[in-house]
Amino acid sequence: xxxxxxxxxxxxxxxxxxxxxxxxxxxxxxxxxxxxxxxxxxxxxxxxxxxxxxxxxxxxxxxxxxxxxxxxxxxxxxxxxxxxxxxxxxxxxxxxx
Amino acid sequence: xxxxxxxxxxxxxxxxxxxxxxxxxxxxxxxxxxxxxxxxxxxxxxxxxxxxxxxxxxxxxxxxxxxxxxxxxxxxxxxxxxxxxxxxxxxxxxxxxxxxxxxxxxxxxxxxxxxxxxxxxxxxxxxxxxxxxxxxx
Numbered sequence: 001x002x003x004x005x006x007x008x009x010x011x012x013x014x015x016x017x018x019x020x021x022x023x024x025x026x027x028x029x030x031x032x033x034x035x036x037x038x039x040x041x042x043x044x045x046x047x048x049x050x051x052x053x054x055x056x057x058x059x060x061x062x063x064x065x066x067x068x069x070x071x072x073x074x075x076x077x078x079x080x081x082x083x084x085x086x087x088x089x090x091x092x093x094x095x096x097x
Numbered sequence: 098x099x100x101x102x103x104x105x106x107x108x109x110x111x112x113x114x115x116x117x118x119x120x121x122x123x124x125x126x127x128x129x130x131x132x133x134x135x136x137x138x139x140x141x142x143x144x145x146x147x148x149x150x151x152x153x154x155x156x157x158x159x160x161x162x163x164x165x166x167x168x169x170x171x172x173x174x175x176x177x178x179x180x181x182x183x184x185x186x187x188x189x190x191x192x193x194x195x196x197x198x199x200x201x202x203x204x205x206x207x208x209x210x211x212x213x214x215x216x217x218x219x220x221x222x223x224x225x226x227x228x229x230x231x232x233x234x
Contacts, residue, residue, distance in 0.1 A: 018141075
């Protein structure tokens with residue numbers, strides 16, 4: 001295995017939030033905080049077509065319900081289109097409402 | 098697929114099929130994308146999906162061996178009793194709250210997987226009592 005997200009790994013080891021990064025020409029990695037979880041954040045992927053694919057881990061859903069939250073952690077330019085959440089349920093996790 | 102943490106594959110009453118077998122099959126499919134960079138939901142990006150798949154398959158094989166050893170050593174046991182005996186990275190006493198539910202479901206998934214493979218026997222529970230699992234060796 002070879003680590004390619006070196007800034008992400010440094011942030012993981014330092015217990016801080018990783019930066020927003022452009023990981024493909026049309027795709028950004030965006031950390032979404034998970035308050036109170038040892039995982040600390042979910043890496044969500046923002047796609048230039050205007051679709052955000054998100055892991056619905058606990059409070060991340062609530063954060064993602066306000067797309068502006070994404071922009072507080074980086075210098076992203078707001079993209080056209082309507083964000084769409086594709087939840088990946090966590091077994092046993094509370095169902096977001 | 099994360100570079101370091103193994104995911105919690107837990108038995109749930111609402112799942113259509115046993116989750117561990119489906120998860121292990123999915124790992125074998127993912128290994129075919131070894132040239133791709135993994136964009137995980139936690140931790141950090143990495144290359145080497147087939148290596149990671151091998152590590153995870155080995156992890157679950159060791160886990161199954163551990164479950165069988167617990168049953169062989171201690172006799173028939175419930176999911177709860179097996180869960181307490183399994184090794185957890187932070188120690189059983191540190192596993193509390195939601196995490197305790199998660200690890201219970203994980204142990205249940207391994208027991209169900211082993212039962213489906215004929216490596217563990219399940220005794221039908223009496224009314225109000227949990228199922229008990231036993232080694233068949």
